Amino acid sequence: MPRKTHRLLTAALAGTLVIGAALTGAAPAAAGGAQSEARLVDAVPTPKLDWYKCYEIAECATVQLPLDYRKPNGRTTEIAVLRVKAKNQAQKIGSLFVNPGGPGGSATSFALAAPDFLSDALLARFDVVGVDPRGIGASEQVKCFPTVRAQTEVLNLMNVPFPVTATEERDYVTGSKKLGQACSTTGRPLTAASSTAEVARDMDVVRRAVGDKKLNYLGFSYGSALGQYYANMFPDRFRALVVDGVLDPTAWVGNSRQILDQRLRSSDGAYKALHEILVRCDKAGETKCVFAEGDPVKHFDQIANRLKTDPVEFPDGAGGTIQVTYAIFISAVLGTLYSTEAGAGVTQLAAEVATAQEGGSTAPLLKRVNASKAARAYDFPYENGFEASSTVICTDGKHPANASSWPAAVDRRESEAKYFGRSWGWIDSQCANRTWTVQDRNAYTGPFTNRTSAKFLIVGNFWDPATNYRGAVSSRALAPNASLLSSNNWGHTAYGSGVCATTTIDNYLLTGVAPQDGKTCTDAAQPFTEPLPAPTTTKAAATAKQRPPVATIRPDSVLLAD
Numbered sequence: 001m002p003r004k005t006h007r008l009l010t011a012a013l014a015g016t017l018v019i020g021a022a023l024t025g026a027a028p029a030a031a032g033g034a035q036s037e038a039r040l041v042d043a044v045p046t047p048k049l050d051w052y053k054c055y056e057i058a059e060c061a062t063v064q065l066p067l068d069y070r071k072p073n074g075r076t077t078e079i080a081v082l083r084v085k086a087k088n089q090a091q092k093i094g095s096l097f098v099n100p101g102g103p104g105g106s107a108t109s110f111a112l113a114a115p116d117f118l119s120d121a122l123l124a125r126f127d128v129v130g131v132d133p134r135g136i137g138a139s140e141q142v143k144c145f146p147t148v149r150a151q152t153e154v155l156n157l158m159n160v161p162f163p164v165t166a167t168e169e170r171d172y173v174t175g176s177k178k179l180g181q182a183c184s185t186t187g188r189p190l191t192a193a194s195s196t197a198e199v200a201r202d203m204d205v206v207r208r209a210v211g212d213k214k215l216n217y218l219g220f221s222y223g224s225a226l227g228q229y230y231a232n233m234f235p236d237r238f239r240a241l242v243v244d245g246v247l248d249p250t251a252w253v254g255n256s257r258q259i260l261d262q263r264l265r266s267s268d269g270a271y272k273a274l275h276e277i278l279v280r281c282d283k284a285g286e287t288k289c290v291f292a293e294g295d296p297v298k299h300f301d302q303i304a305n306r307l308k309t310d311p312v313e314f315p316d317g318a319g320g321t322i323q324v325t326y327a328i329f330i331s332a333v334l335g336t337l338y339s340t341e342a343g344a345g346v347t348q349l350a351a352e353v354a355t356a357q358e359g360g361s362t363a364p365l366l367k368r369v370n371a372s373k374a375a376r377a378y379d380f381p382y383e384n385g386f387e388a389s390s391t392v393i394c395t396d397g398k399h400p401a402n403a404s405s406w407p408a409a410v411d412r413r414e415s416e417a418k419y420f421g422r423s424w425g426w427i428d429s430q431c432a433n434r435t436w437t438v439q440d441r442n443a444y445t446g447p448f449t450n451r452t453s454a455k456f457l458i459v460g461n462f463w464d465p466a467t468n469y470r471g472a473v474s475s476r477a478l479a480p481n482a483s484l485l486s487s488n489n490w491g492h493t494a495y496g497s498g499v500c501a502t503t504t505i506d507n508y509l510l511t512g513v514a515p516q517d518g519k520t521c522t523d524a525a526q527p528f529t530e531p532l533p534a535p536t537t538t539k540a541a542a543t544a545k546q547r548p549p550v551a552t553i554r555p556d557s558v559l560l561a562d
Contacts, residue, residue: 034450037233040069041201046208049081058084058112062138063209065202067193069442077190079202080138081131082108083210084115088124094212094239096126096509097203099133101221101245103196104389106130106137117496119506126216126509131206133226134194135388142194144179144187144387148380154178155386161331162422164308169407176403176429180394180436183387188438194388195395197444200230204237214239214454216509220493221245221467224458225252225396228475232450240512241456242505245464245493246472249448256398259409260428267417267424269468270334273490274300274419276463277343277527284528291347291354300350303357304329304419312356329353330419337465340491343527394431395440403432420465451480455514459505461487461494461524476517483514489524498524 047063054060064076086092100110111130115123122128135142145151157175160168183191203226207215215238219227224243231241232249251263261267278296281289291299307326316322329349336345400409406429414421430436458479460472469486476484485504489497495505500521508514 033447034233034235037201037444038237041204041234043072044069044205047205049206049209051083054082055112057115058082060108060138063206065205067189069198069201075189077134077193078140079131079134079206080108081129081206081209082111082138083127083129084111084123085127086123086125091125092127093125093510094127094214094216095129095207095210096122096216096218097129097131097207098217099130099219099223099226101219101223102136102389103133103222103392104136104385105222106132108132108138119502121506122509127210129206129210131199131203133199133388133392134202135190135384135391140190141382141384142183142187142190142388142391143382143384144183144191145382146186148382150182151382154182161327162426163407164325164327164422172426173403173406173429176406176432177435179387179390179430180403180432183391183394183430184436184438187387187391191391191395191438192440193442194391195440195443196226196229196392197233197442198440199226200233200444203230204234207237215241217241218495218505218509219243220495222247222392224467224475225249227456228448228479229444231452231456231479232446232448233444235450236453238452238454238456240454240509242459242509243456243475244459244495244505245467246458246460246475247467248471248474248478250446250478251471251474252397253445254397254399256400256433259400259406259413259425260393260397260431261413261421261424262409264424265417265468265470266466267413267420269463269470270337270420270424270465271417272468273337273342273463273465274333274346277346280343280528281347287531288528289343289347290351290532296347296350299354303350303353306357307353310357312353314356324353324356327422330423334420334423334465337490338492340489340497340525341527342463342465342490390430390436393428394436395438395443397428397431399428399431399433399436401432401434403429403435405432448475448478449480452482454512455481455483457485457505457508457514458482459485459487459494459501461489461491461497461501463488463490464492466492483517483519485515485519485521487521487524488526489521490527494521500524 044066049061049063051059051061061081063079063081065079066072067075067077098110099107107130111128114128132139154175157171163169163172217227217238224246227241227243228249231238247264254263278300281292281296284292286292304326307329311323311325313321314324332349333346336342336349339345406426410422410425413425458472458476460469462469472484476482487494487497487501491497494501496502498521500523504515
């Protein structure tokens with residue numbers, strides 16, 4: 001996830017009247033809105049994609065699409081498209097559009113990686129297509145600063161995983177205001193035309209361009225927002241649509257009284273997962289959990305609190321050391337919670353920091369946290385990840401007026417969701433509407449209760465640390481024609497975590513027939529079910545052998561996206 005890009009998010013406060021209407025199967029609130037969206041995109045002629053061979057296994061193309069769909073003959077922006085063709089072209093169902101989340105994740109890179117994460121059944125029957133959202137990846141880039149130097153001067157003010165001290169908060173607020181101002185001026189016109197609705201419109205045009213009468217879609221995390229936007233903007237234009245790791249779109253749009261995490265409650269999901277891991281560690285005991293000695297919940301709290309005033313040094317792999325602070329540790333824990341093996345990963349991290357605090361060996365943690373670069377280097381070429389993700393967050397939703405209000409708001413979140421209220425709470429401080437003044441006048445803000453012609457599939461897992469499971473539940477309540485699939489897996493999103501969830505999603509995409517609403521998968525691997533490896537020559541060697549593979553977390557990234 002570019003700087004500050006966590007695979008966004010979820011959970012939410014849908015109004016009871018709206019939920020009630022959805023549950024009773026009431027007629028769509030704005031069928032005319034969907035008709036209007038159809039007219040907008042249909043006014044754009046179907047483009048011809050000039051495919052060329054790329055990356056050995058794929059085909060690439062670019063297409064010029066209207067910057068403003070209300071001006072189909074006006075200024076355009078370049079959109080990148082990549083596809084990996086179905087292995088069985090004779091029995092091809094169509095194209096499967098994919099999006100990895102973010103906002104800020106590259107869909108073309110994700111489609112290119114499809115052979116690594118999609119099932120053979122899907123790879124055989126679908127061309128896998130990625131459309132890079134506006135401003136992102138290989139599409140025309142959002143650029144909020146005239147030079148790398150100007151960008152560096154601002155982003156250096158925000159160059160921490162999340163602010164903890166009063167000085168860090170002041171710098172972060174100052175940087176947030178400067179970033180908002182830059183994206184509202186230098187970043188135009190693309191920052192005024194890159195909301196999620198624009199991506200949904202682009203995707204519908206590209207659907208036509210690849211020759212599909214109906215869309216097939218698989219979107220993860222923030223990609224769940226894109227999927228739900230498409231379903232409500234074009235309710236009769238998809239055959240099968242899956243959103244996995246779900247954020248509630250009404251909470252994503254939100255209101256100007258609350259910061260984003262207050263609406264999405266991502267920090268609540270992260271704390272819920274961490275606390276459950278520590279409780280299960282205690283129950284499993286020292287033969288199955290490396291952190292079980294004493295009370296794991298209290299011990300973790302002691303470790304974290306001590307880091308606030310007494311950081312520890314770890315080898316940097318190059319003969320020097322790196323200082324692991326409270327913010328770096330919590331960010332590493334959050335990143336490890338994204339893994340299906342979160343239980344072993346989190347407890348190993350905590351055990352290694354505890355060992356370091358007592359003067360023991362510290363080498364293993366370096367490999368997990370990837371903390372060899374404490375300071376982010378904003379060097380050539382221009383890196384726009386934070387600006388691209390911010391553009392979507394800030395133009396899709398409503399935010400408080402002044403960035404100076406974030407410290408108090410984040411303190412409230414921290415009191416409600418320990419450790420993670422700060423990590424998730426600062427992700428939208430650049431969006432304060434007094435300094436982020438640019439808006440996409442064609443953004444879609446609902447309704448998200450339109451009845452779709454086909455049933456779509458909403459997938460949530462109980463222990464997701466980014467897209468709180470309650471987001472899947474409330475999104476299902478909004479949708480008059482959807483099925484909810486729940487999973488007991490750990491990590492972020494459910495596809496690939498177990499046979500049940502993966503085959504259920506595959507079968508729906510292959511047949512177009514949704515599973516029964518309310519199905520729950522319970523076959524995913526659970527933490528602390530197996531004994532720890534037998535000790536080898538040293539304690540460090542033993543802990544190294546038991547460490548599960550997890551994604552590395554840079555200390556300068558807060559995981560706002562994927």
